[in-house]
Amino acid sequence: MDIKGLLIILLSAAFINNYVLSRFLGICPFLGVSKKLDSATGMSLAVIFVMLIATAVTWPIQMYLLVPNHLEYLQTIVFILVIAALVQLVEIVLKRYIPALHKSLGVYLPLITTNCAVLGVTILNIDSGYDFLQSMVNSLGSGLGFFLAMVMFSGVRSTLEGSDIPKSFKGLPITLIAAAITSLSFLGFGGVIENLFA
């Protein structure tokens, strides 16, 4: 696989098929943790980290354990199991060796255990027929896309905080409308990446 192909996977995962804004995976943290920039950044970094590790573990499990034994239908439950255990392990390791990072990731790390974006990226890697390297690149791109969406949306929300919003739209309604408009804006990326390398 050449560099160009990998770049296309990376960029299209981050922009065109953005996990939050186009695939609608991981909406919960997108709305829940995007209120402040620092917590949005912390959550996104944790997601990137866990997505990469989860892919590195689940891809071999799928290819060398499930497929040879014709157990592909166990994919979802096995992946959930492995990701949950993995996140716990990562938390223990971070707490011991990098307490500063553990503290800054804080509560977001265990939250990711059940994040559908993480499960989604591992399953979509398999479904898209990517090899190991492509899967890793796709995970990185997806994580970066999540990061981008979170950071952008936290900016949108902090602007909303200071604006004069009609009373009936205050709180969740205006947040959902803003999320919809942000997601619309990502439609503009469609078709850009293919032509970039044409």
Add this chain to the structure above:
Amino acid sequence: MPDVLVPILTAVIPVVIIGIICAGVLVVASKLMAVKEDERFPAVRECLPGANCGACGFAGCDGYAKALCDDPETPTNLCIPGADGVSRQLSEVLGVEFADVIETVAVVHCSGDCEHTRDKVRYSGIESCAAANIMFGGKGSCTYGCLGYGDCTAACPQEAIRIVNGVARVNPSDCVGCGVCTKTCPNKLISLIPDTKRVVVTCSNRDKGALTRKVCSNGCIGCRKCEKVCPLGAIKVTNNVAVIDYDKCTECPDLGVCARSCTTGCIRVANLKSGSLPSQR
């Protein structure tokens, strides 16, 4: 083995094996990489109520317990829901001197009861302060005062508030200082005051004195007499109503001088600690 069991077992066994491997790795990891915790931590944590209310200023009870273990300078009297009992337990566990907890008590800043103010309209809508307040500020002639439908009574988890003679009264001995009522009152009449304080202003009317006087004979007319007599300079009339700065209102050399000098009797002496209501002059 019956044939039907084979596909079930081929599915169950790998998952179980993966689960066991994951569990084993986690057990080993948590043993090998356990972070040493202060051995007093569980004991300290045990003393705290576990409500994670954050009143101590730390992130939950765990945060406070950690701060207590790590920093001997952390005061043991910060847990307000736990009050003196928890403070005593903490001081025993940590071997420090017992510090009294300053609890806060809710106080209603209105004394416009049925004798001192009148109704301006007959209200027969929904029996709730929030609803009545929308209708031209309630039925009473004072639009700043207690609406008297008991939204705070309904909200109080301790049943410490009752409507007495048309005005909400907090029973300080039942009040735990949770502050739920302060958020419920549409006129924002209730505030939390440290239970060591002895004087309270029982009016919130921000109109000019003459107007206030017309609607309630207990109202603060903003005469500034209390400002002048207060030896600590703790009282200030802002927006035509006396406000006590409880940071300055401390050891008063002439306790109750403000209450005695008040022309309308809206500043009152109370003993919030022993649970006596602000009494009328």
